[in-house]
Amino acid sequence: EAEVAQSPRYKITEKSQAVAFWxxxxxxxxxxxxxxxxxxxxxxxxxxxxxxxxxxxxxxPKDRFSAERLKGVDSTLKIQPAELGDSAMYLCASxxxxxxxxxxxxxxxxxxxLTVV
Amino acid sequence: GENVEQHPSTLSVQEGDSAVIKCTYSDSASNYxxxxxxxxxxxxxxxxxxxxxxxxxxxxxIAVTLNKTxxxxxxxxxxxxxxxxxxxFCAASITGNQFYFGTGTSLTVIP
Numbered sequence: 001e002a003e004v005a006q007s008p009r010y011k012i013t014e015k016s017q018a019v020a021f022w023x024x025x026x027x028x029x030x031x032x033x034x035x036x037x038x039x040x041x042x043x044x045x046x047x048x049x050x051x052x053x054x055x056x057x058x059x060x061p062k063d064r065f066s067a068e069r070l071k072g073v074d075s076t077l078k079i080q081p082a083e084l085g086d087s088a089m090y091l092c093a094s095x096x097x098x099x100x101x102x103x104x105x106x107x108x109x110x111x112x113x114l115t116v117v
Numbered sequence: 118g119e120n121v122e123q124h125p126s127t128l129s130v131q132e133g134d135s136a137v138i139k140c141t142y143s144d145s146a147s148n149y150x151x152x153x154x155x156x157x158x159x160x161x162x163x164x165x166x167x168x169x170x171x172x173x174x175x176x177x178x179i180a181v182t183l184n185k186t187x188x189x190x191x192x193x194x195x196x197x198x199x200x201x202x203x204x205x206f207c208a209a210s211i212t213g214n215q216f217y218f219g220t221g222t223s224l225t226v227i228p
Contacts, residue, residue, distance in 0.1 A: 042206050042218035056215065105151050106216060108160040
């Protein structure tokens with residue numbers, strides 16, 4: 001069964017350093033999401049791509065976070081500089097349908113755990 | 118935007134008993150409601166979903182009910198087993214494009 005791939009699985013970084021996460025969605029999935037999940041809470045959307053275009057980045061802290069999906073396939077999420085409050089799991093997800101509709105569900109990767117010290 | 122509330126935040130049941138998790142949503146335009154199970158350190162996995170034109174859906178020991186008028190939906194797990202222990206998240210989606218998640222319920226099944 002195809003899965004969403006993410007790396008690294010775990011990252012420890014010092015505050016003010018830069019960190020990057022990579023995601024490879026399920027082949028053929030047009031929509032890609034980056035979520036942040038703080039321990040004990042539900043996933044919160046950071047950015048959503050349709051192919052290579054950003055369709056929603058309203059919750060992305062743009063002063064320090066950036067995301068790209070240059071060729072409409074894999075994606076990178078970057079944080080610079082990292083802050084202590086950024087410690088969380090960063091989940092990538094993808095969904096298959098180009099046209100939204102009920103039942104167009106999303107499939108998550110294993111996540112990237114970030115600890116900022 | 119959509120606001121999804123989930124209760125309870127923690128739930129402990131004896132093995133073999135039933136567990137019920139409830140979610141409410143705010144946007145009447147939401148029409149797709151998936152449920153995810155997340156085991157410690159693992160990815161959230163879809164376990165069941167329901168569309169707004171259906172009131173109930175069942176898959177073996179798991180069922181989901183939807184009340185559109187009251188804007189709430191529930192997950193029911195019968196004959197619980199220790200392997201059901203996990204965090205469960207509900208979500209609401211408008212047209213399957215944007216997904217809004219609840220805060221999660223940590224279910225513990227006591228052998």
